[in-house]
Structure formats: C-alpha cells, structure tokens
Amino acid sequence: MGDFRKIPCVIQRAGTSKGVYFHENDLPESLHLREKVILSVFGSPDIRQIDGLGGADPLTSKVAIIGPSRRDDADVNYTMGQVSINESLIDFTGNCGNISSGVGPFVIDEGLVTVKEPQTVVRIYNTNTKKILKAYVPTYGGKAKYTGDYAIDGVPGTGSKILLDYSETSGTLGGKVLPTGNPIDVISFPGIGKAEVSIVDVGNPVCFFKAESLGFSGIEGPMDPNVIESLENIELIRGTVSKLLGLATDASKARIESPTLPLIIFVNEPDDYTSFTDGARIKGSDIDLISRSFFMQTMHKTYPGTGAVCTAAAAMIEGTIVNRVCSVKARDAKIVCIGHPSGTMPVEVDVENTPQGPKVKLVAFGRTSRRILEGFVYVPDRLFQDN
Numbered sequence: 302m303g304d305f306r307k308i309p310c311v312i313q314r315a316g317t318s319k320g321v322y323f324h325e326n327d328l329p330e331s332l333h334l335r336e337k338v339i340l341s342v343f344g345s346p347d348i349r350q351i352d353g354l355g356g357a358d359p360l361t362s363k364v365a366i367i368g369p370s371r372r373d374d375a376d377v378n379y380t381m382g383q384v385s386i387n388e389s390l391i392d393f394t395g396n397c398g399n400i401s402s403g404v405g406p407f408v409i410d411e412g413l414v415t416v417k418e419p420q421t422v423v424r425i426y427n428t429n430t431k432k433i434l435k436a437y438v439p440t441y442g443g444k445a446k447y448t449g450d451y452a453i454d455g456v457p458g459t460g461s462k463i464l465l466d467y468s469e470t471s472g473t474l475g476g477k478v479l480p481t482g483n484p485i486d487v488i489s490f491p492g493i494g495k496a497e498v499s500i501v502d503v504g505n506p507v508c509f510f511k512a513e514s515l516g517f518s519g520i521e522g523p524m525d526p527n528v529i530e531s532l533e534n535i536e537l538i539r540g541t542v543s544k545l546l547g548l549a550t551d552a553s554k555a556r557i558e559s560p561t562l563p564l565i566i567f568v569n570e571p572d573d574y575t576s577f578t579d580g581a582r583i584k585g586s587d588i589d590l591i592s593r594s595f596f597m598q599t600m601h602k603t604y605p606g607t608g609a610v611c612t613a614a615a616a617m618i619e620g621t622i623v624n625r626v627c628s629v630k631a632r633d634a635k636i637v638c639i640g641h642p643s644g645t646m647p648v649e650v651d652v653e654n655t656p657q658g659p660k661v662k663l664v665a666f667g668r669t670s671r672r673i674l675e676g677f678v679y680v681p682d683r684l685f686q687d688n
Contacts, residue, residue, distance in 0.1 A: 307677035315454040316668040317401025317603035319361040324406050325368030337684045339364050343384045354499040359597040363400050363409050373427035376414050379404045383561050395505045395562045396429045398606015402463050403666035405436030406445035416443050419437045437464040454644020455603030460669030467610040471661045478659045484620035492534040499621040501613040504607030508542045510624045512569040512617050519569030519591045522642045523600040533653040539565045564608050565595040570626045577642040588640035589631035604641035609648050610664045613637040617652035618659045
C-alpha cells in the first residue's frame with residue numbers, strides 16, 4: 302500500500318485481557334523502531350486509541366512478542382509489553398498473567414511447537430521477568446482447542462481450561478520471595494502516613510495493604526467515587542514502593558520509569574458484594590479473601606494473573622497481611638479463592654515456610670483464551686526509518 306507496510310499479527314483474548322500477538326521476526330530488530338511500530342499499531346498516544354487496535358483500556362492495550370528459544374528448558378521466548386494509552390511509552394518491566402495464557406495457544410496454532418493430543422505442555426521463557434512458566438493447553442486436530450465448559454469471571458461464556466503453572470517465577474527482582482526479608486514492613490507514605498505493608502515477589506512484585514489502611518471498606522468497584530478520588534494518592538504510594546525496590550529513581554518518576562510495577566493490592570476478610578461486570582452477588586462464604594488490584598493508575602476490573610499467583614502465595618506465607626485476612630480453609634485446602642471486582646478466581650498454591658524464608662512449591666491457575674483475528678496490521682513505512 303505505497304507508504305504503508307503490513308505486519309502479520311493475531312488478536313487474542315487471553316484470560317480477562319486482550320492483546321496483539323506478533324512473531325518477533327516480523328517486528329524491527331531495533332528496540333527503538335520496534336516501540337515506534339507497536340505504538341502505531343495500538344494508536345498510542347491517544348486517549349481513544351482511535352487510529353489503532355488498542356481498546357482505550359489498559360486491559361486491551363497489551364502486546365505479546367513471541368520467538369523461538371535457545372534455552373534447553375523452554376520452547377519459546379515471550380516478551381509482554383504494556384502499551385500506554387496516552388503516553389508514547391511501552392512498559393516491558395513485568396509480565397501479564399492473563400496475556401500469558403494466550404501464548405500457549407498462539408504458538409500451537411502458529412506451528413512453533415510439536416503438538417500432542419489431548420494436551421500440549423508449552424514451556425515459556427518470559428523475558429521480562431527472566432522466569433519459566435508452563436502452559437497446559439487442550440488440543441484437537443493439531444491446533445489449540447478453544448471450546449469447553451470452563452468459565453472465568455469477567456469473561457462471558459465458557460472455553461477450554463488452560464492451566465498456567467507459575468511455580469518457578471518467584472523472586473523476579475532479586476531472587477527473593479520477600480524482597481525486604483520481612484513479611485510485614487512499616488513504611489511512611491505521602492497522603493496516609495505510616496502503614497503496614499507486605500511486599501511479595503511471585504510472578505511480579507506486589508505491595509499488599511489492608512483495605513482500611515487506604516481508607517477503603519474492601520468491596521469497592523473500579524468506578525466507586527472513593528476509588529477514583531484516591532487514584533493519585535495510590536500512585537504516589539506505588540511510586541514510593543517502586544523507589545524502595547529500585548524500579549524507579551524517584552517516587553514522582555515511577556509513572557514513566559515503572560508504570561506497571563509494583564502492583565498495589567489491598568485485601569480484606571471475606572464479605573458479600575456485587576460483581577462490577579454483571580451485577581451477580583458474590584458471597585463471602587464462597588471466597589477466602591477480598592482483593593482489589595491497582596494497575597496503570599486504575600483499579601483492575603477483574604484481577605491480574607501475576608497478581609493472583611502472588612496473592613495466593615502471600616496468603617500462605619506466615620505473618621503477611623494477606624495471610625492474616627485469608628480463611629483457614631484455604632490454608633488447609635491449598636486453594637485460595639480470591640474475590641475480585643467481577644467475581645472469583647481460584648488459585649492452587651503450596652508454600653513451605655522455612656527458617657531461610659518461604660519456598661513456593663506450587664502456584665497455578667486456570668484461564669481461557671480465544672483466537673479472535675489473524676491477518677495484517679498496516680503501519681506507516683516511515684516508522685521503520687531510524688530518525
């Protein structure tokens with residue numbers, strides 16, 4: 302098309318997120334040019350992303366870049382990017398657990414791995430966190446099987462269950478499940494003063510609060526006025542932790558230097574509330590704790606996959622804030638059912654508390670995915686020029 306270049310891509314719904322999936326060798330090798338091209342694909346920066354494939358929502362403004370791996374313990378390399386909506390910025394610092402659930406089906410459908418039926422195990426090396434995760438993907442006829450009876454809250458209908466095993470993803474920053482060495486820390490934050498937090502690093506680093514310490518009841522939804530009014534304060538809090546963890550040089554710069562990490566999550570004891578997406582009533586007796594995650598300066602409408610594995614692991618670590626609010630039955634069953642704004646999310650987990658610190662032996666959760674579109678996206682040819 303003259304002044305445009307076309308790039309093969311797939312739009313894939315993965316868990317409660319949606320992303321554009323690329324083969325690595327279809328994008329420019331130069332990281333600078335690659336970012337320019339991806340921003341154009343999504344239509345960023347623009348609050349509507351009207352000139353691209355982004356959906357004007359952080360949960361639909363994600364990119365997955367897939368290539369072969371040279372590692373003996375992985376089949377493919379996978380890089381996840383959070384594409385900013387209103388900034389010329391892509392954050393490659395962390396992984397997205399929901400987008401991860403689309404990687405296995407994508408590489409199977411694209412012929413990047415040998416397919417076994419009725420299930421193919423795909424070993425995925427996430428370049429963001431430098432960790433291995435495994436996807437157990439149902440297959441049929443040499444392709445990923447998408448239909449099934451497994452349902453996840455926040456997504457209409459059902460699909461086949463894709464099990465994601467995050468057992469080998471602890472310590473993404475420095476190798477420690479507890480980066481500070483403590484299950485509880487007391488930190489001074491702008492706007493709220495001193496507060497107890499638990500900083501845990503499984504899947505991605507997360508800073509956990511008790512809901513009341515941030516002025517919340519625990520059952521708020523993304524559009525609650527108290528939530529919207531608190532977003533700037535929460536970003537300052539996130540910036541403080543980001544600096545503490547070495548992710549940002551200053552709290553005020555975290556929005557640019559580390560816009561996604563750490564996640565900020567508040568938790569509370571189980572209670573009844575109404576689902577944000579469909580109005581269904583969630584009963585406190587059906588969940589093990591209430592949790593709300595903040596992501597890209599908004600409250601997550603459902604729950605992040607990496608946040609889920611970290612929440613479940615934290616629930617099993619003696620002395621953490623999450624451990625304090627989690628039901629006893631979850632610790633016995635080794636399944637933590639998280640109550641999020643749009644429903645529930647069960648996570649299988651097994652953590653051994655040792656004198657040397659907690660060791661995550663198992664953490665896994667189920668997702669569904671759907672291959673929505675395959676084709677070409679057109680990008681201005683000038684963006685492939687380094688100027």
